[in-house]
Ligand SMILES: Nc1ncnc2c1ncn2[C@@H]1O[C@H](COP(=O)(O)OP(=O)(O)OP(=O)(O)O)[C@@H](O)[C@H]1O
């Protein structure tokens with residue numbers, strides 16, 4: 037085992053999907069969301085986990101937290117089998133789902149934190165210290181008494197990140213933590229995560245569609261597609277692999293007629 | 303249990319910020335439940351006996367049923383909201399916390415206003431105990447609290463089982479309500495007003511009769527319509543334990559089938 041905090045060996049997740057094809061008639065088929073993935077993450081590393089939509093990133097994270105049980109393969113986080121001992125693992129990990137809050141929607145932010153304090157049995161001094169640090173660095177001071185549902189997306193995300201860190205987790209999973217954030221908020225979140233990783237030594241697994249996140253935070257990046265690991269190595273190496281094809285996305289301010297694109301070959 | 307307490311306390315605290323609204327909803331809950339009893343009172347303005355039972359005796363059955371149900375509803379009634387969490391995938395967030403999911407689901411938006419129904423049941427029960435002329439023995443005195451707690455256990459098992467089915471069936475909550483709310487209304491009347499088949503069904507299939515009928519008829523000194531031996535009046539704790547064990551099994555199976563959502 038050694039210093040590897042996260043270990044995956046041939047992990048699979050197959051979803052049985054039933055689709056209605058007619059009145060009372062249903063078609064069953066399998067979706068191999070994760071199709072035999074193996075990797076390890078040593079303690080203290082910050083790794084990017086990227087891939088196109090539907091590649092299986094979120095599914096992997098759900099298996100690493102114990103939300104989903106793998107269909108096959110072996111999985112260990114801090115030596116624990118997540119789906120078997122989910123509650124024991126929960127004390128040692130932090131999770132942020134960019135798409136969905138783990139906070140109590142109708143209650144002020146501070147109520148969620150207070151509950152976490154008790155639920156995770158965080159020593160009072162630790163709790164105060166962690167909360168103060170998060171409030172300062174993530175600029176949450178003015179938001180503590182606001183009900184979560186009234187927070188903007190970026191504010192809520194910062195609130196969620198703080199909530200995931202109050203109990204000093206050894207591993208932090210971030211599933212698209214910068215989704216929908218403006219440039220300044222993104223920069224703040226990144227800076228916070230970098231400090232967290234270097235100062236507290238928290239191991240971080242990060243999924244994102246913003247390559248700048250990866251460039252600024254992760255030395256190592258893993259790429260998955262169709263549930264398979266396509267690349268695992270330094271970010272620089274990825275550019276070499278990716279050289280063959282490039283996508284240019286242009287966001288236009290208003291609708292414009294299609295432009296002719298002339299290809300000259302690269 | 304600890305997590306359940308913590309989460310409930312948080313909701314109660316936030317509720318107390320709106321005392322008036324809490325008072326209104328609690329009163330509403332009380333009133334809705336009181337209508338059932340008003341209907342019974344109305345019936346007794348026309349007749350002296352219902353199925354051979356006096357008003358005081360029926361008030362006793364009513365009070366026992368409502369109190370047992372009220373206890374279960376107060377502590378587990380929130381589980382009806384599980385289906386929504388399963389469908390939109392927000393159950394994920396409960397699964398990453400270091401507390402049993404069932405405790406978190408039961409405490410989710412803990413509704414203290416449901417204390418209204420419990421209060422109403424308890425009041426009717428007290429009223430019945432005051433006006434009834436019962437030959438109290440030690441055993442009868444002990445049977446009373448055991449009946450209420452076991453009854454709450456049986457109803458609680460129905461809530462848990464209903465929640466378990468919400469993992470697989472969209473409308474499980476409605477079906478469960480039919481059994482829980484329907485059950486408590488049924489038990490407010492003596493078994494003699496129902497057809498034998500129905501009485502058999504709620505004795506041997508869905509053991510609602512053990513909530514109040516069997517122990518209450520023993521306290522009242524009345525025979526049970528199916529000629530069951532007297533000792534069955536003391537079996538509710540066992541029946542409740544059995545129901546809870548089965549419900550727990552169903553819950554585990556349901557939770558294991560949870561597959562989150564794609565986004
Ligand atoms: N609960 C589920 N039931 C059925 N299929 C699912 C479920 N969750 C995910 N899938 C399928 O598994 C595949 C991987 O999904 P996943 O959410 O892991 O992708 P992702 O890499 O996180 O994508 P994105 O970048 O869009 O978030 C998809 O094809 C998806 O349709």
Ligand SMILES: [Mg+2]
Nearest residue numbers: 093094095211
């Ligand atoms: Mg995803």
